[in-house]
Every structure is written in structure tokens, then in C-alpha cells.
Amino acid sequence: MTVSQTSPQKPDKGLLDKLPSVGNPVRRWWEGLGKPVKLTITIAFLIFLVILPLLNPPGISTDSAGLQFSNVLAECARTGLIALGLNVVVGLAGLLDLGYVGFFAVGAYVVALLSSPDSELALRWSWLACVPIAMVVTALSGLLLGLPTLRLRGDYLAIVTLGFGEIVRLLADNIGPLKGQTGFARVAFPVVGTSDSRPFGFFSNANNAKPFTSGLAWYWLIIVLILLMLWAVSNLEHSRVGRAWIALREDEDAAEIMGVSTFKYKLWAFAIGAAIGGLSGALMAGQVQFVNNQKFDVVTSMLFLSAVVLGGQGNKLGVLLGAFLIVYIPSRFTVIAEWKFLIFGVALIVLMLFRPQGLIPARHRLLGADLPKDATIDYEPDEEVDGVPPTNREAL
Amino acid sequence: MHITLAATTLADTWISFDTSSLIRDFWSLTTDGLTYGAIYALIAIGYTLVYGVLRLINFAHSEVFLVGMFAQYFILQALGFTPAADAYNEGVALTVVYLIVAMLIAMIASGATAVIIERVAYRPLRKRGAPPLVFLITAIGASLAIQQAFFVWRGQNPEPQIRLMTPVHVFNIFSAQIDNVQIMIVVSAVILMILADSFVNRTKFGRGIRAVAQDPTTARLMGVNPEKVIMTTFLVGGILAGAAALLYTIKIPQGIVFSGGFLLGIKAFAAAVLGGIGNLRGALLGGLLLGVSENWGQALFGGAWRDVVAFVLLIAVLMFRPSGILGESLGRARA
Numbered sequence: 001m002t003v004s005q006t007s008p009q010k011p012d013k014g015l016l017d018k019l020p021s022v023g024n025p026v027r028r029w030w031e032g033l034g035k036p037v038k039l040t041i042t043i044a045f046l047i048f049l050v051i052l053p054l055l056n057p058p059g060i061s062t063d064s065a066g067l068q069f070s071n072v073l074a075e076c077a078r079t080g081l082i083a084l085g086l087n088v089v090v091g092l093a094g095l096l097d098l099g100y101v102g103f104f105a106v107g108a109y110v111v112a113l114l115s116s117p118d119s120e121l122a123l124r125w126s127w128l129a130c131v132p133i134a135m136v137v138t139a140l141s142g143l144l145l146g147l148p149t150l151r152l153r154g155d156y157l158a159i160v161t162l163g164f165g166e167i168v169r170l171l172a173d174n175i176g177p178l179k180g181q182t183g184f185a186r187v188a189f190p191v192v193g194t195s196d197s198r199p200f201g202f203f204s205n206a207n208n209a210k211p212f213t214s215g216l217a218w219y220w221l222i223i224v225l226i227l228l229m230l231w232a233v234s235n236l237e238h239s240r241v242g243r244a245w246i247a248l249r250e251d252e253d254a255a256e257i258m259g260v261s262t263f264k265y266k267l268w269a270f271a272i273g274a275a276i277g278g279l280s281g282a283l284m285a286g287q288v289q290f291v292n293n294q295k296f297d298v299v300t301s302m303l304f305l306s307a308v309v310l311g312g313q314g315n316k317l318g319v320l321l322g323a324f325l326i327v328y329i330p331s332r333f334t335v336i337a338e339w340k341f342l343i344f345g346v347a348l349i350v351l352m353l354f355r356p357q358g359l360i361p362a363r364h365r366l367l368g369a370d371l372p373k374d375a376t377i378d379y380e381p382d383e384e385v386d387g388v389p390p391t392n393r394e395a396l
Numbered sequence: 397m398h399i400t401l402a403a404t405t406l407a408d409t410w411i412s413f414d415t416s417s418l419i420r421d422f423w424s425l426t427t428d429g430l431t432y433g434a435i436y437a438l439i440a441i442g443y444t445l446v447y448g449v450l451r452l453i454n455f456a457h458s459e460v461f462l463v464g465m466f467a468q469y470f471i472l473q474a475l476g477f478t479p480a481a482d483a484y485n486e487g488v489a490l491t492v493v494y495l496i497v498a499m500l501i502a503m504i505a506s507g508a509t510a511v512i513i514e515r516v517a518y519r520p521l522r523k524r525g526a527p528p529l530v531f532l533i534t535a536i537g538a539s540l541a542i543q544q545a546f547f548v549w550r551g552q553n554p555e556p557q558i559r560l561m562t563p564v565h566v567f568n569i570f571s572a573q574i575d576n577v578q579i580m581i582v583v584s585a586v587i588l589m590i591l592a593d594s595f596v597n598r599t600k601f602g603r604g605i606r607a608v609a610q611d612p613t614t615a616r617l618m619g620v621n622p623e624k625v626i627m628t629t630f631l632v633g634g635i636l637a638g639a640a641a642l643l644y645t646i647k648i649p650q651g652i653v654f655s656g657g658f659l660l661g662i663k664a665f666a667a668a669v670l671g672g673i674g675n676l677r678g679a680l681l682g683g684l685l686l687g688v689s690e691n692w693g694q695a696l697f698g699g700a701w702r703d704v705v706a707f708v709l710l711i712a713v714l715m716f717r718p719s720g721i722l723g724e725s726l727g728r729a730r731a
Contacts, residue, residue: 096532149714152714153718154528155532156718159665159714160714162662163662163710163711164711166703167704170704171704174410174411174700174704175410298658302540305533309533338548344540345538345539348540348541349537352517352526352530353517356526
């Protein structure tokens with residue numbers, strides 16, 4: 001509700017349109033290509049991503065900053081996974097979640113509790129066994145947060161989720177068995193490919209034997225998971241669930257009136273988003289092999305949100321790009337590491353002023369309607385559209 | 397009686413349920429909670445006014461408060477005070493003069509910050525008729541930017557404290573010992589709140605604020621300038637946050653740090669919601685309730701759980717009474 005809505009505002013034509021928009025020309029070029037060309041380019045780009053840490057190109061590599069390039073890329077990919085999960089909640093369902101780091105924390109802690117010898121459960125489970133449990137527990141925590149609060153309006157919901165994230169952090173600080181800052185060491189990791197040079201296999205963070213370091217192993221694993229996630233989320237988007245999400249993002253009241261059970265689908269969004277966050281937390285626990293209560297603060301939640309907003313909420317490739325940028329840039333230019341959040345804060349304001357839709361905006365189009373390219377939907381019931389009488393309108 | 401809840405058979409106790417200390421210190425916990433609550437209420441008015449007029453949670457309000465904290469610190473340094481373990485205690489008259497000067501500077505700094513945020517971040521969005529989510533993300537961005545600017549400038553260690561006065565026991569209420577710091581905080585907060593309430597309910601400006609909160613379109617037709625009204629609400633909220641910043645720094649044991657505004661902001665917002673956002677008297681009620689519940693919770697469960705109590709209370713209240721205890725009333729107030 002804004003005050004200056006007395007006259008129908010024209011969209012600002014000013015600086016806004018003079019700014020170069022990264023996404024649009026690229027998209028036009030892309031959509032003009034044929035299927036085989038598209039497929040070739042996609043595969044080539046994927047292969048490039050997969051071998052990128054092996055190439056370790058000077059200038060792009062972060063080795064000069066003293067950070068192993070494959071580790072940085074693994075972190076980029078992990079954040080990409082988080083951004084995908086948060087995008088389900090924020091970008092698709094339009095629910096602003098400011099406590100997303102809470103789910104990330106829950107996932108990491110579940111793995112630590114089940115697998116670390118420091119945990120009082122003393123179960124010493126393997127990493128792979130912990131992952132589904134971590135995802136189920138975080139999905140349940142998403143439901144737990146959502147059930148009482150999802151009836152709230154947008155900005156109130158944002159505050160409540162923020163509170164939830166903080167409560168998770170404070171619980172990790174205060175509950176004795178969660179070990180506070182001491183944390184859990186020797187968290188489990190997948191043991192694959194043990195040999196003399198790699199006594200604990202590829203995934204152990206003791207594995208620094210180049211070129212197949214532990215960072216590379218995790219990076220490849222996460223790429224596979226991201227592809228799976230992309231496939232799963234795009235199927236969701238084009239299903240009844242995805243349509244319901246988009247409906248309630250665009251206009252919750254209208255969706256409710258049209259018979260979309262908004263509360264149920266909001267819960268789904270929370271649970272699915274949370275589960276992806278939990279998976280990412282489990283990956284973090286496995287890769288770092290240590291979990292404590294640091295790094296689960298509100299600022300980290302804001303960072304994840306920046307990734308989604310910067311890339312373009314609602315666009316899967318966009319949020320992946322956003323996640324890559326927010327992790328890669330501070331790692332590559334360690335000079336600005338201290339300025340990182342200041343730059344993100346300013347970037348958020350500037351983005352919202354000039355390009356609220358993000359770098360690669362989501363396409364707004366009718367879902368599930370295979371209309372010809374130039375078709376327009378129109379609401380006059382007694383008019384012919386494209387020579388089709390109104391009675392045959394359904395055939396469109 | 398002292399009952400210990402522990403999830404495991406461990407010897408270490410990380411949460412207690414200690415009713416004896418709550419009962420023993422009930423009155424001192426309550427009066428101290430009211431002192432904190434008065435500060436929360438002052439900050440909460442800023443949230444409430446802006447929300448009432450714009451339907452916007454001004455996330456950056458916690459940083460408006462932060463600017464006030466730093467402003468009073470620097471002005472005291474400029475007046476020749478240096479951080480020391482002991483308070484200066486320069487006599488009542490002088491101390492009051494210094495505090496009033498510091499408070500005025502903090503008010504000006506915070507008020508200016510609030511107006512600048514409105515000008516730079518929110519006004520262009522309003523002109524464009526942006527959706528609420530865009531406003532909220534902008535507010536988060538503004539909050540992050542200001543907070544981190546202080547981090548880059550002052551580092552992550554708290555500034556050493558400048559103490560102008562030490563708490564001196566004055567009189568008792570039941571078993572609670574009341575000291576001069578508490579009296580000063582509560583009296584100044586109450587005076588400021590009465591001023592704010594009169595401003596909104598009894599002046600021409602205040603009538604404009606209530607008119608815009610109720611119906612911006614009609615208000616504009618009746619000759620109210622909404623832009624001016626919005627500026628005024630940000631300014632008033634900022635000034636009160638600046639005053640609260642000074643009172644808070646006198647009360648707390650720890651020094652000022654870049655992240656110091658965040659938690660206060662969330663709690664003040666919780667206080668505003670608790671009483672009914674958009675409602676000035678609700679902000680007072682919510683602030684006092686939150687301050688007291690926090691203190692009681694701290695006595696019951698242990699110091700580490702203080703903030704958890706605040707967040708859980710916020711979520712619980714929103715679940716059962718989304719419009720707060722007194723409801724939203726800025727727009728429906730008496731003309």
C-alpha cells in the first residue's frame with residue numbers, strides 16, 4: 001500500500017531503461033537458436049563447469065588469494081543449492097523468508113549429531129545415511145515454523161522467519177549437547193576411493209593430492225545434486241503445485257477465491273525449501289567435517305537472500321548465477337572481504353531502485369498454455385479472437 | 397526449589413527452571429524490566445508510526461537507533477570525556493547538562509538518518525508504486541549498509557564505555573532497589589512518549605499523520621501533503637530512537653558495537669507488534685510487557701535464554717493476535 005497511488009503511475013522511463021540489462025539480449029539470442037544448437041551449447045557449458053577447477057585458469061582462479069579454487073567452487077555450488085531452495089520459497093511462492101540459515105543449520109547439526117564421535121548420541125552413522133534424515137528433519141522444522149505462522153501477511157511473516165532463524169542460532173548457542181562454539185569435529189564424509197595417497201578417500205578434507213582434491217570431489221557431487229534439483233524443481237513448477245505457488249505469489253486473495261488451497265501450498269513451499277536448505281547444510285557438514293554454532297547468523301540469511309534477489313527471483317539459472325557471484329567475488333578479491341556485506345547492502349538498495357527483477361529476470365508467461373507466440377488473452381466474452389468464435393475459445 | 401531439566405543424564409545444566417530466584421527478586425526484576433521496556437517503547441514508536449502511515453516495516457530503524465548510539469559516544473568524546481572504568485559523577489547539574497546535550501545530538505543524528513533513508517531508499521520506490529516485497533528488501537539493504545559501514549569504520553570490537561554516572565540507590569519499591577539511572581530513564585522516556593502522543597493526537601501535523609494513515613487518497617484531496625507527512629513520521633520516529641539510544645547506553649554494561657542495533661530493533665518491533673502496530677499507546681504497553689517478560693524469563697531459565705524468550709513471545713503473539721493487544725488504531729483515532 002503506497003501513498004502515491006492517486007494517479008495511475010507510468011513506469012519510470014529514465015535511468016531504469018538506460019541501464020544495460022544483462023539478461024534480455026542474451027535471452028533473445030538464446031530463444032532464436034534451434035534445439036540441437038541449444039543442447040550442444042548447454043552440454044559444452046556443463047563440461048566447462050565440470051573441468052573448470054582442473055583448468056584452474058590464472059586470473060579466474062582464487063589460488064592467488066591462498067584459497068584452493070576447487071574449494072571455492074564447491075562453496076559456490078553449495079550456495080547455489082541454497083539459493084535454489086530459497087528461490088522456491090521467495091521466488092516462486094513469494095514468501096519472504098529471512099531465517100533460511102536456520103534450516104541450513106538444522107541440516108548441518110543433524111549430520112553432526114548422528115555421525116560425529118563428539119556427539120552424545122554416539123551413533124557414528126555414515127554420511128550417506130545421515131543425509132535423508134537431515135532432509136526429513138529440516139522439512140519437518142519447516143512445517144513446524146509454517147503451521148502456526150503461514151497465515152500471517154508478507155511482512156509479518158518475514159519478521160517471524162527472522163525470529164525463527166535467531167531462535168535456531170540461540171538454541172545452538174545455549175543447549176549443552178549442541179556444544180556451542182566447541183562444536184563437533186570428525187563429522188562423517190563419504191569414504192570413496194581409498195588408496196595409499198588418499199588413506200581416507202576422495203571426500204576427506206585431508207585429501208590434498210592434486211588434481212583430484214577433496215574440494216573437487218565435493219564440487220562434482222554438488223553439481224550432480226544441483227542438476228537433480230533443477231530437474232525436480234522445474235517439474236514441480238510445471239505441476240499443479242508450481243501453478244498454485246505462482247498464483248499465490250501474484251495474488252493470494254485471487255488464488256484463494258479460485259479454489260487454490262493457499263495454506264497447504266505455502267506449507268509445501270516451506271517444507272520443500274527447508275529440505276533443500278537442510279541438504280546443503282548436510283553437504284557443508286560433510287565437506288568441512290566440523291560443525292559449530294558460528295556462521296548461522298542473520299547476516300548469512302541476508303546473504304542467501306541477496307543471492308536470490310541479485311540473480312533474479314523466480315529464475316533458477318538467475319539465482320545460481322547470484323549465488324556464484326556472492327561467493328566467488330569475495331573469495332577472488334580478498335581485499336574486499338571486510339567490505340563484503342556493506343557492498344551487498346548497497347547493492348540491494350541499488351538493485352531494488354533500478355532493477356528489482358534481478359540480473360536474469362524470471363519470464364512472466366502463462367503457465368501450461370501453449371499459445372502461439374503472438375496470442376493475446378482477452379477478456380471480452382463476445383469478441384472473436386484470431387477468427388475463433390468465443391464458443392471454441394477452450395480449444396486455444 | 398530448584399528443578400533442573402536436562403535432555404540427557406549429563407551433569408551440566410544448560411537450562412534451569414528456577415522459580416525461587418523469580419520469586420525472591422520479583423520486584424527488582426519487574427522494575428528493571430520496566431526500565432528496559434521504556435527504552436523498547438521509545439524505539440517501537442518509530443516502527444509504529446511508519447507502519448501506520450506506509451504499511452511498511454522499516455527494517456532500517458534499528459540502524460537509525462545505532463547511529464544515535466554512536467553519535468552520543470562521539471559527542472561525549474568531543475566534550476572531553478574519555479572511556480574509563482569509573483564514572484565521572486561531576487555533580488547532578490553538570491551531568492544532566494551533558495546528558496541533555498548528548499541526547500539532543502543523538503536525536504538530531506538519528507532523525508537525520510531516518511529522513512535520509514526515506515529520501516534515498518523509499519521515496520523513489522513509492523514514486524514507482526513498487527510491490528511491498530521490494531520495499532522490504534530495500535529496507536534490509538539499507539539496514540545492512542549502515543551497519544556494515546560502522547563495521548568497516550570502527551571494527552568489530554565494542555567501543556570502551558564512557559560513563560557519566562554510576563547507579564546510586566535512591567529508594568525502594570517493595571523489595572526492589574530503585575537507582576537514579578532507572579529513574580532518569582523512565583522519567584525521560586515517559587516525558588518523550590507523552591510529547592509524541594500529544595504531537596500525534598493534538599497538533600495539526602499529527603492530524604495529518606492520522607489522516608494519511610486512515611486514507612491517503614482522501615487526505616490528499618483534503619489538502620494534506622502525504623510526502624510531508626511521511627517525512628514527519630520518519631523524523632519523529634528517528635528523534636525518539638536517538639533519545640532511546642542515549643538512555644540505552646547509560647543502562648547497558650557493554651560498549652557500543654556495529655551490531656548493537658539489530659537485536660534492539662527486532663525487540664522494539666516485537667514490542668510494537670505486541671501492543672498493536674500503528675498504535676502509540678500500544679507501543680508503550682508492548683515495550684513494558686516485553687521488557688518485564690524478558691527479565692522474568694531470564695530469572696526462570698537463565699541469562700542465556702533472555703533473547704529466546706523475546707523471540708518466542710513475538711511468534712506467540714503474532715499467532716494468536718496478529719493485530720496486537722490494543723489493535724491497529726493510528727488511522728482510526730479521534731479527529
